[in-house]
Amino acid sequence: EAGVAQSPRYKIIEKRQSVAFWCNPISGHATLYWYQQILGQGPKLLIQFQNNGVVDDSQLPKDRFSAERLKGVDSTLKIQPAKLEDSAVYLCASSLVSPYEQYFGPGTRLTVT
Amino acid sequence: AQSVTQLGSHVSVSEGALVLLRCNYSSSVPPYLFWYVQYPNQGLQLLLKYTSAATLVKGINGFEAEFKKSETSFHLTKPSAHMSDAAEYFCAVIYTFGNEKLTFGTGTRLTIIP
Numbered sequence: 001e002a003g004v005a006q007s008p009r010y011k012i013i014e015k016r017q018s019v020a021f022w023c024n025p026i027s028g029h030a031t032l033y034w035y036q037q038i039l040g041q042g043p044k045l046l047i048q049f050q051n052n053g054v055v056d057d058s059q060l061p062k063d064r065f066s067a068e069r070l071k072g073v074d075s076t077l078k079i080q081p082a083k084l085e086d087s088a089v090y091l092c093a094s095s096l097v098s099p100y101e102q103y104f105g106p107g108t109r110l111t112v113t
Numbered sequence: 114a115q116s117v118t119q120l121g122s123h124v125s126v127s128e129g130a131l132v133l134l135r136c137n138y139s140s141s142v143p144p145y146l147f148w149y150v151q152y153p154n155q156g157l158q159l160l161l162k163y164t165s166a167a168t169l170v171k172g173i174n175g176f177e178a179e180f181k182k183s184e185t186s187f188h189l190t191k192p193s194a195h196m197s198d199a200a201e202y203f204c205a206v207i208y209t210f211g212n213e214k215l216t217f218g219t220g221t222r223l224t225i226i227p
Contacts, residue, residue, distance in 0.1 A: 004156070033215075040122075042203050042217030043157070056214065091156055099207060099215050100145060100164060104156035 002026065004105035006092050012111045018080035021108045025074070025094030031055075032069055033102065034077050035091040043091055049075065050097075082112045117146075117206040119218035127226045132176075132191040134221050136204030139185065146187040147205040147215070148178055157203065163187060174198070199225045 005024040013019050025032050030051050035043035046065065048056040051072040060067070064083070069075040079086055089109050093102040120135040138144055145164045149157040161172025168180040178189045189202065204218040 040219070042205070042219050044217070045214055048214075093157075099213050100162065101159065102215060104149075104158070106154070106156045109154075 004092055004094055004103055006090075006105040006108055008108055009106065010109050010111075012113065013082055015084055015112050016081040018078065019082055019110060020076055020078045021090050021092075021110075023075045023077070023092030023105060025092070026103055028096065029094035029103075030072070030097055031095045031099070032075050033093040033095075033099075034067055034075070035093065037089040037091055037107070039088070046077070079110075082110075084112050086110060087112045117204050117216060117218045119204050119221050121221055122219065123222045123224065125224040125226055126194045128196060129193050132189070132194045132198065132223065134189040134202050134204075134223065136178075136187045136189065136218060137185050138187065138206050140206075140208055142209070143180070143182055144209060145207040146178075146180060147207075148172065148176070148187075148189050149203045149205060149217075150174075151201040151203065151220075153200075160189070160202075194223075194225050196225050196227065199223055 007022050032049045034046045036046050037043040046060045047067045049069040052069050067077045089107040091107045092105045095102045118137045147162045148160040150160050151157050160176050161170045163170050163180045171177045176191045201220050201222050203220045205215050207213050
């Protein structure tokens with residue numbers, strides 16, 4: 001069974017530029033999560049999708065971050081414009097339905113200079 | 114805010130020695146508890162989870178954890194450390210009241226001394 005796929009693995013941009021990350025969850029997993037992991041901290045949930053609907057985006061900085069999950073399969077997370085404090089690893093995870101068994105992708109390491 | 118606390122951001126043990134990584138939760142209602150491992154430049158892998166069944170939970174790679182309600186703890190142990198255990202370990206919690214969000218601790222970096 002293929003795992004959660006993410007691309008790109010690494011991205012370096014300058015502040016005020018825009019960037020997008022892509023995630024393809026495990027086949028059949030209805031729930032998809034985006035986490036932000038800042039160096040030295042645990043992952044923090046940004047947004048949760050159930051199929052193509054948003055369940056929780058309470059910690060998503062909506063003035064600059066956006067995410068979509070068209071057709072309830074893969075998902076894109078966008079930052080526009082980026083700030084220095086957005087430097088982090090962005091992790092995508094998926095689960096069948098409940099949050100009790102989440103499978104994580106390898107992450108995208110973003111560096112904002 | 115409900116959270117989970119990991120004591121010790123860095124732990125070093127000798128190869129073959131006992132590994133003990135500490136985790137405490139903050140709730141009078143027992144939550145669901147998880148331990149994840151993260152190897153360099155990789156995502157998180159679930160080691161084990163407690164979901165109100167047996168209090169001693171066995172996971173992958175020889176790790177186990179014991180849920181102790183009286184101490185609000187869920188410490189991770191392994192009897193004999195291997196070099197391959199060097200990684201970052203995260204304790205995480207889902208409180209079953211509210212929105213059931215997976216909340217992570219700040220992590221413990223485990224170093225194995227040859």
